Amino acid sequence: MTPPPYVLVLFYSRHGSVSEMAKHIARGINKINGIDVKIRQVPEVSETTKVAAPALPDDGAPYCTLEELADCSGLAIGSPSYFGSMAAPLKHFIDQTSTLWLTGRLMNKPACGFTSASTMHGGQEQCIYSMMTPLIHHGMVWLGLPYKNKELIHTQAGGTPYGASHLANSTHETDLTDDEKALCEAQGKRLAEMAIKLKK
Ligand SMILES: Cc1cc2nc3c(=O)[nH]c(=O)nc-3n(C[C@H](O)[C@H](O)[C@H](O)COP(=O)(O)O)c2cc1C
Numbered sequence: 001m002t003p004p005p006y007v008l009v010l011f012y013s014r015h016g017s018v019s020e021m022a023k024h025i026a027r028g029i030n031k032i033n034g035i036d037v038k039i040r041q042v043p044e045v046s047e048t049t050k051v052a053a054p055a056l057p058d059d060g061a062p063y064c065t066l067e068e069l070a071d072c073s074g075l076a077i078g079s080p081s082y083f084g085s086m087a088a089p090l091k092h093f094i095d096q097t098s099t100l101w102l103t104g105r106l107m108n109k110p111a112c113g114f115t116s117a118s119t120m121h122g123g124q125e126q127c128i129y130s131m132m133t134p135l136i137h138h139g140m141v142w143l144g145l146p147y148k149n150k151e152l153i154h155t156q157a158g159g160t161p162y163g164a165s166h167l168a169n170s171t172h173e174t175d176l177t178d179d180e181k182a183l184c185e186a187q188g189k190r191l192a193e194m195a196i197k198l199k200k
Contacts, residue, residue: 005199008040008064011042011078011079012042012089015172017116018080018166021184022076024185025184026188028189031192032192040061041057072109075140080116081115085123086131106140108140108141114187115164115166118170124158125162145186146161149182149186151180152183154179156177159179
């Protein structure tokens, strides 16, 4: 029996904000019938690069395998904003996807990005763009977050038309505002809808 199609929510999170966003994106995906969701994280990169990560994380989502990425029907990818870019552990994972690029496994599948940052204008949109770039190379179809979602207009915290974001402040506030939650869910829902449409 063929396993049901799924959308992969893939992220790195050190302090929990991006991980919390992933749950709300998954909630949006779950609102669409006919497609499942898998939530996966990537391991830390070690300061001493010869030390391997344990096979299982101490907590949170399981680590993503390349097969899980290859077989997804859509991808939501999330990272904290680090100096206007994705964090190294996520980039390290993406840099292991050459075989998927060579075989075109991600071609024509929809993808979107999400991020958390500690300051209001701390490079969130650039960070989302940094995740978009390699996925464009993979031939994925990038989705933004349209202004039809009215929370984008009145949010006092996170939310960008390039993808969902969360304002965590310097206190690592992991609780999302209602607007941030709504935008994460809307993004997940739209991704799932597009995954089904593009699969036909
Ligand atoms: C190396 C590093 C660079 C960072 N750069 C930025 C930045 O440029 N702008 C910003 O607003 N926050 C920056 N931050 C803060 C993180 O983006 C923020 O704490 C984020 O919410 C962490 O997400 P997490 O809770 O999922 O780990 C940086 C943090 C670290 C460790």
